[in-house]
Amino acid sequence: MESSFSSKRNHVPYICSEEENNSSKTQNKYREIISTLPRDNGGYTTTGSKLFDNLCCYQGFWYHSNSLEGVMLAQEHFKAQPSDILVCSAPKSGTTWLKALTFAIVTRTHFNDSSNPLVTTLPHECLPSLDQKLHNRNPEFPLLATHTPYTSLPKSITSELGCKIVYMCRDPKDAFVSTWHFARKLPIYGQEPISLEAAFELFCKGVSFFGPYWDHVLGYWKASLEWPERVMFIKYEDMMRDTVLYVKRLAEFMGYPFSSEEEREGAVEKIIELCSFENLSNLEVNKNGMRPPRSLVAENNAFFRKGKVGDWQNHLTTEMAERLNQITDQMLGRSGLRFDVSS
Numbered sequence: 212m213e214s215s216f217s218s219k220r221n222h223v224p225y226i227c228s229e230e231e232n233n234s235s236k237t238q239n240k241y242r243e244i245i246s247t248l249p250r251d252n253g254g255y256t257t258t259g260s261k262l263f264d265n266l267c268c269y270q271g272f273w274y275h276s277n278s279l280e281g282v283m284l285a286q287e288h289f290k291a292q293p294s295d296i297l298v299c300s301a302p303k304s305g306t307t308w309l310k311a312l313t314f315a316i317v318t319r320t321h322f323n324d325s326s327n328p329l330v331t332t333l334p335h336e337c338l339p340s341l342d343q344k345l346h347n348r349n350p351e352f353p354l355l356a357t358h359t360p361y362t363s364l365p366k367s368i369t370s371e372l373g374c375k376i377v378y379m380c381r382d383p384k385d386a387f388v389s390t391w392h393f394a395r396k397l398p399i400y401g402q403e404p405i406s407l408e409a410a411f412e413l414f415c416k417g418v419s420f421f422g423p424y425w426d427h428v429l430g431y432w433k434a435s436l437e438w439p440e441r442v443m444f445i446k447y448e449d450m451m452r453d454t455v456l457y458v459k460r461l462a463e464f465m466g467y468p469f470s471s472e473e474e475r476e477g478a479v480e481k482i483i484e485l486c487s488f489e490n491l492s493n494l495e496v497n498k499n500g501m502r503p504p505r506s507l508v509a510e511n512n513a514f515f516r517k518g519k520v521g522d523w524q525n526h527l528t529t530e531m532a533e534r535l536n537q538i539t540d541q542m543l544g545r546s547g548l549r550f551d552v553s554s
Contacts, residue, residue, distance in 0.1 A: 241280045281342045289365040294353045295374030301427040303389035304381040305447040307514045310334040311486040316462045333511045358421045361430030378431040381447040382550045384523035387414045396513040425542035488518035
Protein backbone atom coordinates (compact mmCIF):
# COMPACT_ATOMS: atom_id res chain seq x y z
CA MET A 212 0.00 0.00 0.00
CA GLU A 213 2.83 2.38 0.81
CA SER A 214 4.42 1.99 -2.62
CA SER A 215 1.03 2.64 -4.21
CA PHE A 216 0.75 5.87 -2.25
CA SER A 217 4.24 6.94 -3.30
CA SER A 218 3.54 6.08 -6.91
CA LYS A 219 0.34 8.09 -7.02
CA ARG A 220 2.04 11.00 -5.33
CA ASN A 221 4.79 11.08 -7.94
CA HIS A 222 2.60 10.75 -11.01
CA VAL A 223 -0.15 13.29 -10.55
CA PRO A 224 -0.41 16.32 -12.84
CA TYR A 225 1.34 19.55 -11.92
CA ILE A 226 -0.72 22.52 -10.88
CA CYS A 227 1.91 24.58 -12.68
CA SER A 228 3.68 23.08 -15.64
CA GLU A 229 7.31 22.12 -15.20
CA GLU A 230 8.20 24.64 -17.89
CA GLU A 231 6.56 27.41 -15.82
CA ASN A 232 8.34 26.30 -12.67
CA ASN A 233 11.77 26.04 -14.24
CA SER A 234 11.51 29.00 -16.55
CA SER A 235 14.47 31.27 -15.93
CA LYS A 236 12.34 34.17 -17.10
CA THR A 237 9.72 33.49 -14.44
CA GLN A 238 12.33 32.88 -11.77
CA ASN A 239 14.19 36.06 -12.63
CA LYS A 240 10.93 38.03 -12.53
CA TYR A 241 10.19 36.89 -9.00
CA ARG A 242 13.76 37.41 -7.83
CA GLU A 243 13.79 40.91 -9.23
CA ILE A 244 10.65 41.75 -7.27
CA ILE A 245 12.05 40.13 -4.12
CA SER A 246 15.29 42.11 -4.39
CA THR A 247 13.31 45.35 -4.00
CA LEU A 248 11.36 44.26 -0.91
CA PRO A 249 11.98 45.66 2.59
CA ARG A 250 14.22 43.56 4.82
CA ASP A 251 14.46 43.64 8.59
CA ASN A 252 15.98 41.58 11.36
CA GLY A 253 15.07 43.92 14.18
CA GLY A 254 18.36 45.76 14.15
CA TYR A 255 20.44 42.59 14.68
CA THR A 256 23.32 42.05 12.29
CA THR A 257 22.66 38.34 12.64
CA THR A 258 20.56 36.34 15.06
CA GLY A 259 21.95 32.92 14.28
CA SER A 260 18.56 31.69 13.12
CA LYS A 261 17.21 30.80 9.70
CA LEU A 262 13.70 31.56 10.93
CA PHE A 263 14.54 35.15 11.86
CA ASP A 264 17.42 36.15 9.55
CA ASN A 265 17.25 37.35 5.95
CA LEU A 266 13.49 37.87 5.86
CA CYS A 267 11.78 40.12 3.33
CA CYS A 268 8.35 41.72 3.65
CA TYR A 269 5.77 40.95 0.96
CA GLN A 270 2.11 41.99 1.20
CA GLY A 271 2.56 42.68 4.90
CA PHE A 272 4.20 39.36 5.88
CA TRP A 273 7.77 38.11 6.30
CA TYR A 274 9.21 35.37 4.08
CA HIS A 275 12.47 33.74 3.13
CA SER A 276 13.21 34.33 -0.54
CA ASN A 277 12.86 30.67 -1.60
CA SER A 278 9.49 30.32 0.09
CA LEU A 279 8.28 33.59 -1.37
CA GLU A 280 9.08 32.44 -4.91
CA GLY A 281 6.74 29.50 -4.32
CA VAL A 282 4.02 31.79 -2.94
CA MET A 283 4.30 34.08 -5.96
CA LEU A 284 4.17 31.15 -8.35
CA ALA A 285 1.02 29.84 -6.71
CA GLN A 286 -0.58 33.29 -6.76
CA GLU A 287 -0.02 33.52 -10.48
CA HIS A 288 -0.85 29.98 -11.61
CA PHE A 289 -2.71 27.92 -9.00
CA LYS A 290 -6.30 27.07 -9.89
CA ALA A 291 -8.30 25.69 -7.01
CA GLN A 292 -10.65 22.78 -7.58
CA PRO A 293 -13.90 22.32 -5.60
CA SER A 294 -12.57 19.04 -4.19
CA ASP A 295 -9.37 20.61 -2.83
CA ILE A 296 -8.88 20.88 0.92
CA LEU A 297 -6.27 23.40 2.01
CA VAL A 298 -4.69 22.72 5.42
CA CYS A 299 -3.36 25.99 6.84
CA SER A 300 -1.60 27.35 9.90
CA ALA A 301 1.08 29.75 10.99
CA PRO A 302 4.34 27.88 11.73
CA LYS A 303 4.51 25.98 15.02
CA SER A 304 0.78 26.20 15.70
CA GLY A 305 -0.09 22.50 15.65
CA THR A 306 0.77 22.09 11.97
CA THR A 307 2.24 18.59 12.23
CA TRP A 308 -0.76 17.30 14.20
CA LEU A 309 -3.29 18.92 11.87
CA LYS A 310 -1.61 17.49 8.78
CA ALA A 311 -1.55 14.02 10.31
CA LEU A 312 -5.21 14.17 11.37
CA THR A 313 -6.52 15.48 8.05
CA PHE A 314 -4.48 12.94 6.10
CA ALA A 315 -5.59 10.05 8.32
CA ILE A 316 -9.25 11.08 8.06
CA VAL A 317 -9.28 11.47 4.28
CA THR A 318 -7.30 8.28 3.57
CA ARG A 319 -8.75 6.01 6.25
CA THR A 320 -10.40 3.63 3.78
CA HIS A 321 -7.21 3.21 1.75
CA PHE A 322 -4.78 1.99 4.42
CA ASN A 323 -4.77 -0.23 7.46
CA ASP A 324 -2.84 0.53 10.65
CA SER A 325 0.44 -0.93 9.40
CA SER A 326 0.32 0.35 5.82
CA ASN A 327 -0.64 3.95 6.56
CA PRO A 328 2.07 6.27 5.17
CA LEU A 329 2.10 8.14 8.48
CA VAL A 330 3.90 5.12 9.96
CA THR A 331 6.89 5.59 7.64
CA THR A 332 6.61 9.21 6.46
CA LEU A 333 6.82 12.56 8.23
CA PRO A 334 3.30 14.10 8.19
CA HIS A 335 4.66 17.16 6.38
CA GLU A 336 5.64 14.92 3.46
CA CYS A 337 2.19 13.33 3.18
CA LEU A 338 0.55 16.56 2.00
CA PRO A 339 1.78 18.46 -1.07
CA SER A 340 2.72 22.03 -0.18
CA LEU A 341 1.34 25.09 -1.89
CA ASP A 342 4.50 26.96 -0.86
CA GLN A 343 6.86 24.83 -2.96
CA LYS A 344 7.81 25.54 -6.54
CA LEU A 345 6.42 22.25 -7.82
CA HIS A 346 2.83 21.70 -6.73
CA ASN A 347 1.42 18.19 -7.04
CA ARG A 348 -2.30 17.56 -6.83
CA ASN A 349 -3.40 14.04 -5.93
CA PRO A 350 -6.96 13.56 -7.25
CA GLU A 351 -7.58 10.71 -4.80
CA PHE A 352 -6.31 12.52 -1.71
CA PRO A 353 -7.20 16.18 -2.41
CA LEU A 354 -5.14 17.70 0.41
CA LEU A 355 -2.74 20.63 0.10
CA ALA A 356 -0.91 22.44 2.89
CA THR A 357 0.41 25.96 3.32
CA HIS A 358 1.66 28.55 5.80
CA THR A 359 0.71 31.32 3.36
CA PRO A 360 -1.40 34.08 4.97
CA TYR A 361 -5.02 34.20 3.87
CA THR A 362 -4.65 37.56 2.11
CA SER A 363 -1.76 36.19 0.03
CA LEU A 364 -3.47 32.99 -1.11
CA PRO A 365 -4.19 32.61 -4.83
CA LYS A 366 -7.33 34.45 -5.94
CA SER A 367 -8.85 31.18 -7.12
CA ILE A 368 -9.13 30.32 -3.42
CA THR A 369 -10.02 33.63 -1.77
CA SER A 370 -12.13 35.32 -4.46
CA GLU A 371 -13.75 32.33 -6.10
CA LEU A 372 -13.83 30.22 -2.93
CA GLY A 373 -12.74 27.29 -5.02
CA CYS A 374 -11.98 24.90 -2.15
CA LYS A 375 -12.35 24.28 1.57
CA ILE A 376 -9.85 25.58 4.11
CA VAL A 377 -8.98 24.14 7.52
CA TYR A 378 -6.99 26.49 9.76
CA MET A 379 -5.44 25.88 13.17
CA CYS A 380 -4.12 28.59 15.48
CA ARG A 381 -2.50 28.51 18.91
CA ASP A 382 -1.99 30.77 21.90
CA PRO A 383 0.75 33.14 20.66
CA LYS A 384 2.84 32.49 23.79
CA ASP A 385 3.05 28.76 23.09
CA ALA A 386 3.47 29.41 19.35
CA PHE A 387 6.43 31.68 20.06
CA VAL A 388 8.13 29.24 22.44
CA SER A 389 7.68 26.42 19.94
CA THR A 390 9.09 28.62 17.16
CA TRP A 391 12.14 29.49 19.26
CA HIS A 392 12.90 25.86 20.07
CA PHE A 393 12.46 24.88 16.41
CA ALA A 394 14.76 27.70 15.28
CA ARG A 395 17.49 26.46 17.60
CA LYS A 396 17.29 22.98 16.06
CA LEU A 397 17.92 24.18 12.52
CA PRO A 398 21.51 23.73 11.32
CA ILE A 399 23.60 26.88 11.51
CA TYR A 400 27.30 27.27 10.87
CA GLY A 401 29.74 29.44 12.79
CA GLN A 402 27.02 31.21 14.80
CA GLU A 403 25.44 30.90 18.20
CA PRO A 404 21.75 29.89 18.24
CA ILE A 405 19.34 32.77 18.68
CA SER A 406 18.65 33.69 22.29
CA LEU A 407 15.14 33.65 23.73
CA GLU A 408 15.30 37.40 24.31
CA ALA A 409 16.35 38.23 20.74
CA ALA A 410 13.72 35.95 19.24
CA PHE A 411 11.08 37.39 21.58
CA GLU A 412 11.76 40.97 20.47
CA LEU A 413 11.52 39.99 16.82
CA PHE A 414 8.33 38.00 17.35
CA CYS A 415 6.70 40.93 19.17
CA LYS A 416 7.61 43.17 16.22
CA GLY A 417 5.99 40.65 13.87
CA VAL A 418 9.33 39.76 12.26
CA SER A 419 9.18 35.97 12.03
CA PHE A 420 8.65 33.35 9.34
CA PHE A 421 5.19 34.07 7.82
CA GLY A 422 4.60 36.66 10.57
CA PRO A 423 3.22 38.83 12.06
CA TYR A 424 1.55 35.97 13.89
CA TRP A 425 -1.53 37.97 14.84
CA ASP A 426 -2.19 39.18 11.30
CA HIS A 427 -1.86 35.59 10.07
CA VAL A 428 -4.47 34.37 12.55
CA LEU A 429 -6.79 37.32 11.97
CA GLY A 430 -6.96 36.79 8.21
CA TYR A 431 -8.27 33.24 8.53
CA TRP A 432 -10.50 34.12 11.50
CA LYS A 433 -12.31 36.81 9.50
CA ALA A 434 -12.65 34.45 6.55
CA SER A 435 -14.19 31.78 8.80
CA LEU A 436 -16.78 34.28 10.04
CA GLU A 437 -17.67 35.37 6.52
CA TRP A 438 -17.66 31.92 4.90
CA PRO A 439 -18.13 29.31 7.68
CA GLU A 440 -19.13 26.67 5.15
CA ARG A 441 -15.78 27.09 3.42
CA VAL A 442 -13.33 27.93 6.22
CA MET A 443 -13.06 25.92 9.44
CA PHE A 444 -11.14 27.71 12.20
CA ILE A 445 -9.76 25.57 15.04
CA LYS A 446 -7.85 26.49 18.18
CA TYR A 447 -5.11 24.06 19.14
CA GLU A 448 -6.22 24.28 22.76
CA ASP A 449 -9.80 23.30 21.88
CA MET A 450 -8.61 20.34 19.83
CA MET A 451 -6.47 19.17 22.74
CA ARG A 452 -9.36 19.62 25.19
CA ASP A 453 -11.89 17.52 23.22
CA THR A 454 -10.07 15.73 20.42
CA VAL A 455 -12.89 13.28 19.65
CA LEU A 456 -15.42 16.07 19.11
CA TYR A 457 -13.14 18.10 16.86
CA VAL A 458 -11.97 15.14 14.79
CA LYS A 459 -15.62 14.36 14.06
CA ARG A 460 -16.28 18.00 13.14
CA LEU A 461 -13.17 18.07 10.98
CA ALA A 462 -14.22 14.94 9.10
CA GLU A 463 -17.73 16.32 8.58
CA PHE A 464 -16.44 19.66 7.34
CA MET A 465 -14.02 18.11 4.85
CA GLY A 466 -16.74 15.87 3.42
CA TYR A 467 -15.47 12.63 4.97
CA PRO A 468 -17.88 12.07 7.89
CA PHE A 469 -17.64 8.99 10.08
CA SER A 470 -20.51 6.57 9.69
CA SER A 471 -22.35 5.21 12.72
CA GLU A 472 -20.68 1.87 12.11
CA GLU A 473 -17.22 3.46 12.02
CA GLU A 474 -17.91 5.23 15.29
CA ARG A 475 -19.09 1.98 16.91
CA GLU A 476 -15.92 0.26 15.72
CA GLY A 477 -13.72 2.97 17.22
CA ALA A 478 -12.46 4.52 13.95
CA VAL A 479 -12.28 7.99 15.48
CA GLU A 480 -10.23 6.82 18.43
CA LYS A 481 -7.90 4.82 16.17
CA ILE A 482 -7.12 7.92 14.12
CA ILE A 483 -6.52 9.95 17.26
CA GLU A 484 -4.14 7.30 18.56
CA LEU A 485 -2.30 7.04 15.23
CA CYS A 486 -1.83 10.81 15.11
CA SER A 487 -1.07 11.31 18.78
CA PHE A 488 2.15 13.04 19.79
CA GLU A 489 3.23 9.97 21.74
CA ASN A 490 2.80 7.66 18.76
CA LEU A 491 4.20 9.88 16.00
CA SER A 492 7.19 11.09 18.00
CA ASN A 493 8.25 7.52 18.75
CA LEU A 494 8.15 6.28 15.15
CA GLU A 495 11.57 5.55 13.69
CA VAL A 496 11.09 7.94 10.76
CA ASN A 497 10.32 10.81 13.14
CA LYS A 498 13.16 10.03 15.54
CA ASN A 499 15.97 9.64 13.02
CA GLY A 500 14.73 10.77 9.62
CA MET A 501 15.66 13.94 7.74
CA ARG A 502 13.23 16.13 5.83
CA PRO A 503 14.19 16.61 2.16
CA PRO A 504 16.11 19.90 1.70
CA ARG A 505 13.97 22.81 0.57
CA SER A 506 13.95 26.34 1.98
CA LEU A 507 14.70 24.94 5.47
CA VAL A 508 16.63 21.77 6.29
CA ALA A 509 15.60 20.03 9.49
CA GLU A 510 15.74 16.64 11.13
CA ASN A 511 12.31 15.10 11.50
CA ASN A 512 12.56 15.05 15.28
CA ALA A 513 12.64 18.86 15.24
CA PHE A 514 8.91 18.77 14.55
CA PHE A 515 8.19 16.88 17.77
CA ARG A 516 9.06 18.55 21.06
CA LYS A 517 6.22 18.51 23.64
CA GLY A 518 2.90 19.43 22.05
CA LYS A 519 1.65 20.69 25.41
CA VAL A 520 -0.70 23.57 26.18
CA GLY A 521 0.83 26.18 28.49
CA ASP A 522 4.48 25.18 28.11
CA TRP A 523 5.28 28.88 27.71
CA GLN A 524 5.19 29.10 31.52
CA ASN A 525 8.49 27.17 31.59
CA HIS A 526 10.24 29.75 29.42
CA LEU A 527 8.69 33.21 29.55
CA THR A 528 8.95 35.67 32.40
CA THR A 529 5.78 37.24 33.78
CA GLU A 530 6.67 40.45 31.95
CA MET A 531 7.13 38.63 28.64
CA ALA A 532 3.80 36.84 28.99
CA GLU A 533 2.00 40.07 29.86
CA ARG A 534 3.53 41.83 26.87
CA LEU A 535 2.40 39.11 24.46
CA ASN A 536 -1.07 39.10 26.04
CA GLN A 537 -1.30 42.87 25.58
CA ILE A 538 -0.26 42.64 21.93
CA THR A 539 -2.75 39.83 21.37
CA ASP A 540 -5.57 41.85 22.94
CA GLN A 541 -4.61 44.91 20.93
CA MET A 542 -4.42 43.01 17.63
CA LEU A 543 -7.33 40.61 18.05
CA GLY A 544 -9.54 42.18 20.73
CA ARG A 545 -12.08 43.74 18.38
CA SER A 546 -12.35 40.61 16.24
CA GLY A 547 -14.07 38.54 18.91
CA LEU A 548 -11.27 35.95 18.91
CA ARG A 549 -10.03 35.11 22.40
CA PHE A 550 -7.31 32.93 23.91
CA ASP A 551 -7.37 31.68 27.48
CA VAL A 552 -4.42 33.75 28.69
CA SER A 553 -4.66 32.26 32.17
CA SER A 554 -3.47 28.80 31.07
